[in-house]
Amino acid sequence: MTGHDELLSSSQPPLTRTRYAKLTLNERVGGWLSNPKTIGTVYGLIGMLSFSLTLPATRAAVLYFDPSVVAFGRPLLAGLLAAILLFVTGQRVPPWRYWKNFALVTLGTGIGVPLTFAWGMHSLPAAHGAITLALLPLGTALVATLRAGERPSMRFWAASVVGSAAVLAFAEIKGAGHIQLADFILLLSVAASALGYAEGARLTRVMPGWQVMSWSLVMALPLHVIPFLLAVRAHGLSAPTSAWLGLIYIAVVSQWIGMFAWLRGLSTGGIARIGQLQLAQPFCTLLFSSLLLGESITPAMLIAAAVVVAAVAVGRNASIEVREESLLRDDSSSDELGSETPS
Amino acid sequence: MSHPRHWPIDAISSVVMVLFLVGLAAYAAIHYFLFLR
Numbered sequence: 183m184t185g186h187d188e189l190l191s192s193s194q195p196p197l198t199r200t201r202y203a204k205l206t207l208n209e210r211v212g213g214w215l216s217n218p219k220t221i222g223t224v225y226g227l228i229g230m231l232s233f234s235l236t237l238p239a240t241r242a243a244v245l246y247f248d249p250s251v252v253a254f255g256r257p258l259l260a261g262l263l264a265a266i267l268l269f270v271t272g273q274r275v276p277p278w279r280y281w282k283n284f285a286l287v288t289l290g291t292g293i294g295v296p297l298t299f300a301w302g303m304h305s306l307p308a309a310h311g312a313i314t315l316a317l318l319p320l321g322t323a324l325v326a327t328l329r330a331g332e333r334p335s336m337r338f339w340a341a342s343v344v345g346s347a348a349v350l351a352f353a354e355i356k357g358a359g360h361i362q363l364a365d366f367i368l369l370l371s372v373a374a375s376a377l378g379y380a381e382g383a384r385l386t387r388v389m390p391g392w393q394v395m396s397w398s399l400v401m402a403l404p405l406h407v408i409p410f411l412l413a414v415r416a417h418g419l420s421a422p423t424s425a426w427l428g429l430i431y432i433a434v435v436s437q438w439i440g441m442f443a444w445l446r447g448l449s450t451g452g453i454a455r456i457g458q459l460q461l462a463q464p465f466c467t468l469l470f471s472s473l474l475l476g477e478s479i480t481p482a483m484l485i486a487a488a489v490v491v492a493a494v495a496v497g498r499n500a501s502i503e504v505r506e507e508s509l510l511r512d513d514s515s516s517d518e519l520g521s522e523t524p525s
Numbered sequence: 526m527s528h529p530r531h532w533p534i535d536a537i538s539s540v541v542m543v544l545f546l547v548g549l550a551a552y553a554a555i556h557y558f559l560f561l562r
Contacts, residue, residue: 228539231546271532392534435542443539473553476561 219498222451226459229444234466236436237311240303242428248417252429253300254410257292259433261403264396276389276397283510284398286329286381291395291441292402294374302367312356312464314368314375316349321376322448322457329377330384331508334454338500342454345461345493352464352486379457382441383448388510391445395438458497461490 243252276284303311320342326332334342378398385394421429447456465487471477 225535225539228542228546232542235549267534271534390532390535392538439538439542442535443542446535446539470549470553473550473557473561476557 218450219452219455222447222449222456223459223498224447225443226447226451226456229440229442229447230459230463231466232435232440232443233460234463235470236432237467238471239428239431239436240299242424243421243432244300244303246421246425247419247429248413249300249303250413251410251417251419252432253296254406254413255429256296256300256433256437257399257402258406258410259430260437261292261399261406263434264399264438265403268393268396268400273393273396276393280385280388280510283381283385284394284401287378287385287394287398288402290374290376290378290381291437292378292398293405295371295378296437298367298371298374302371305367306362306365310353310365310368312349312353313365314371315460315463316346316353317369317372318375319458319460320346321372322379322460323454325376325380326383326453326457329380329508330453331505332452332454333503333505335500335502338454338497338502341493341497341500342458345458345490345497348486348489348493349461349464352482355480355482355486376457379444379448380453382445383453384510386445386449391449392442394445395441399438452502454502455498455500458494461494462487465490 240252247255302314323332323334323338323342327334382391382394382398447459450456465483468477468479468483472479
């Protein structure tokens, strides 16, 4: 009998997805491969690696497309594909009681992130992008505390602050330099991402991550159509293949498919805990850049990356309590778990 | 057709992303050793 079966057979009352999430967040359930922390980390790593190509892809796109075309085109294309997927798989509209949560995911990832990111990349040097990634895991943990009822231990917060400081120091060395007034945009971007991630992960405990992300993009669709058409009318759509590939990547992967794995990782392994993986994102971006574009890897980067890996490892093993009253109500009989492994 | 809830799209999309990332990493490594080293 696996640890998973033991947990199922010993549980009273019936085990729902949300209750399973609460019970397993700090428990060693099953073998190494079936442990929620391991599964969450694997999905989180896939999401983080997908996002590590967002910055070069965005730069390839905004080199030829106007930033407004990219900002509105990214969620529009993703939303259209999401609508097709939901239609083809015959999904029903989510229950009304979750619409407030969907509105927050849409506000964060469907509206806030594309707008602030394109605006920020337009008015700030690229090195400032690392500042966003340095603060985002702290922001995600904060929203997880405020909205998802997670209570990370002091050890977790200490590790998270050390990791963020290492990335900030690295951004400073990379030439982020003085903080400008426009850096306020990046704080908005951090807040929007953190809200979308934490709220999306809360919903992913009651329905699959791909449905959470797809529905939130479909809900944002009407808001993007007219601004996109106006942007195209003003600036046009003529661009070389590299710019189109960049736009397609940030729409299909960064805005949509990458989020499937990311939300599932956050909801399975703990929002605050798995959110820390993004501290490693700037280094993965630079690793790809060094292999493809020949950018040199400096000793400072290796030192900062080593500090980040240590901070993520300490944070991963720190305990996180969850207040059950903060978990979304998931009382439909179809959500009860029998011998099925929760997703 | 299976119940709408049970389409394993999270898992399928993750496998596709892993294949893409492994392919890109392999391409990047070959590109690095052939042209940039």
